[in-house]
Amino acid sequence: MPRFLTIWLPRWPVQRRLLVNPELRGVPVFVCRRERRGAMTVVSWAWAEPPPEERRTAIVAGRGGRAVIPAGMSLAEAMAVLAVAHGSRACHVAEVQSDDPAADREALERLARWCRRFSPTVGVEQTIDLAPECLHLDVTGTAGFFGGEESLVRTVVWTLAARGLHVRAAIADTPGAAWAAAHHTAATARACGVPAAVVVHRAAAGVRMASRRPRRWAVVPRGEAATMLAELPITALRIDEPTAAAVAEVGIGTLGGALALPPRSLASRFPPLLRRRLAEFRGTLAEPIAPPGGEPLPQESQAFDVPVRTADLGEHELVALIEVLLGRCLVPLVARGEGVLALQVRLEHGARSAMAPTVIDVGLFRPTAARAHLVELVRLRLGRMRLPVEIDGVAVEVIAAGAVSCRQRLLFGGGVDGLESSDADMEVAMLLDRLAGRLGRGAVCEPQLVGDAQPEHAWIAAPPAAPRPQGSGRASRGRVSRPDAHGHAASRAWPVGRRPVWMPPRPVPLDGPEGEVMAIVPDGPPARFRLGDALHRVVQTHGPERIETAWWRGPTVRRDYYVVETDSGERFWLFRRLRDGGWFLHGMFA
């Protein structure tokens, strides 16, 4: 009997963006589609890692702390729901990005190619009207290589978690049954007599702590899918809303109820999708798995006969071994004109100790086939991590690849038509990789202006891109016209000299111990202010510059900003909050 494994990646559009920009994990991320009349509707959203203080504040304030925002809700409504659940600050820091189904599918296909390590037959689910979020794997006969089906599905979940992906997975007789079980792993585990939660041990600050987490994988025994999954809701059959409503009209709300319907009545009473899904669930209608196109990405591994102590091996020998494996991986890539964009090195030590391998992920901002550069990036990561005591083997795998731009240089320097990147740009690209390798990808950015009047959101820390051709692109000097995160031109919306070089992450209140402001007239500019221990006498002010945010972004921000110059020549950026008249320091013209 065939067996299928389904991997579900909940909220895949958001997860894909978090992989590219890990710094977005701390803020709510909305992926929105622009409708015909200009309104934005939410395709997917997530807040991967809300800060702990936010959670405490939400609980103290009596808010739920969990926003329920279904797909299709307008962005304005979603912001309102978010503000109720998490407070207005969550709306201020929220990141809104445009939907890109093609890129989502392309990334999912790349992940499917990566999953060929678990099965030779991997494909992206075929959906009718929704964006795909699942992968189907035909694992017939392959589970034995991983120590059984339970071990296989657990390895899948843990390996993808090591790559920063939140997944759920299940194994069943058909892709339809596996899909249903993957979307309801806890219920499936309960039905199979397995605890619905797993105990996770972790050490924090020297204290070993145990916590219970919902089980993220399930295995449905052979031939028992109809029995074990009978209590799941009818939506587990992958049917659309009209079909689910039609079934609900006759009082059927579970998958078992739908399976009990007489086959003869299905065609006349219900949409054809229900009959098809039921047939796929039972396995009477084959559901082909279409593997994604494209060449598989190379991977090389070296297993040791006996476990080797890393202390005996030494870093130089380990790096030398990684370099050899990397060289083998680069051969097929170079042959087709590609370079490495993301690389993963795994130090395997799991066969005996049942531990996940130590993973070294290396990401690059532009593809490269330079082995020495890649080895240097791996060495940077190795030097900052604690190696396992013993390893059984080393595996090097190319996670993502891209076309390497070949340069045709002129005899006396310069690229052809001035469009090719220079040696200086290549050096900078390698520098960025090194910086990102040690500091983290989120710690290296190329600032870009965005068209937002609120100073905190006037720029984004975009990941460094490929160098722009010289003399092309932007507008004349003094006027900023750069593409923002959404590909639109962001023009500078403020007069010159009104933005400080030095800005605290949050405005510093001047009505408390940090400072004090004195104005001659009510609602007028400050005449003197105290900052810490220093008293500043204002001799010149510029302003007010009123900044208001739109109502659909949550609670309105209304501020009057002043550029104040003191008698010593120092310039500060102060604002008065119009809501209550409170004064804040929001920058220094350093």
Added chain:
Amino acid sequence: MATTTPAKMIAKQGPEGLSSSALVSGGDLLVRERARPVVSTGFRPLDALLPAGGVRPGSLVEWLAEGDAGPGAGGAASLAFAVACRLAAKGGGDAGESDRPRTIVVVDRTGWFHPPAVLPWLGSERRLVVARPSRDDDEIWAIDQALRCTGVAAVLAWPRVRAGGGRRMRPAGGSAPWSTAMRRWQLAAAGSGAVGLFVRPLAARTEPSWAEARVAVSPRPGGGLAERRLRLTLAGGNWSAARGDGRRTAEIVIDLMQGVAGGSRSGVGPLRLPASASVARFDAGGGAGGRSGVTCRAS
């Protein structure tokens, strides 16, 4: 991967095999550094103030800002960035005209750097990269790596400044690691041609330095919103320590629109500023109770 170290090279070639091209000595770096053409900062008074008549590629320059810690509000960071933009546009280094480095790297340990203030200065050719290390050794390493890169024109940083609570900035660490790190940066810059521009508090002028010049920056009152008047004082440096007596001063005006020299007062040489330079006034746009300001509205 085979690493090349002096010990390995000696073992491979023998002591007599070490030619002048095999190892680059400090003297070679100095010769190479001195052979590079000096680049003007774009501010004539500042050029006249600096020992080399401008900024020499492959050197370090310290900008000392008033205050206990951090760049303060006196305009030192703005001036340093304006010089960095000039270097990215006109810098020489070891690259040719077509391969001129045009990238500015800002190593911001505090997270307080606000790029919109200076992004308009970059123009269409130059590129700004911001690195935000979270640890002291990462900061030293990031500055070192950026200075070693031949594609970088200038590295701007305010090392050893930490963000404390509220508005406060505090200095960190002792002076011994600082001197070592700065020597390391100087060698890195001398090898690549990049220029290190470090904004430091004025209190740091008593610490040892490997910078070619140290310039104290103090703001001068007056000037419109689009310009900034600064008074500069040569406060020493590696090559000019003997002249760091504080008597050489200059005054410049920065055009905040383009990050270049502005205003008409650009005299060269020592300046004696009138004591009545600070004149209290309110501009027409704001002032006492003025309501005719600029309103920005998010869309």
